[in-house]
Amino acid sequence: MKLLDIGVLSKRSGVPPSTLRYYEEIGLIQSAARNGLRRQFEIRVATQLALISLGKMAGFSLTEIKDMFANDGTPQLPRPELHLRADTLDEQIRGLTRLRDALRHVADCPAETHMDCPKFRRLMEFASRSVATQKR
Secondary structure, three states: OEEEEEHHHHHHHHOHHHHHHHHHHHOOOOOOOOEEEEEEEEEEEHHEEEEEEEEHOOOOHHHHHHEEOOOOOOOOOOOOHHHHHHHHHHHHHHHHHHHHHHHHHHHOOOOOOHOOOHHHHHHHHHHHHHHHHOOO
16 A cells, blocks of 8 residues: 655645644544654545545535545545535525626716615615624
8 A cells, every 4th residue: 555645645635734634633534654753644535635625615614524524534425415505505606696796887887976876775785784684
């Protein structure tokens, strides 16, 4: 079994050694051996790191990501949770698209001032409601 030194794994994955040590500390990945003080990892850990990065990009917490791996490190992706996360991302995309379109309108609005632009005023009202909702 070929092992990767922590430095080699870090370079291949783009994950800093300190993060690799932290992931090991919280049980996300496991080292297979040590060469002196340097951790050695199985090659499959590179795949785990790619899945961890993907999970983080999708907004999953490290705890949620940890639950997506079996004890031996093989992925056990929860399809229903992935569907829910995809639905949440769809909602975020729709909201961001509306925001982008409103900002573009405001940037190009022929009104003398932004405060004279009805769309800008609606955008401000929406932002105020959103902040009030987040504080609850």
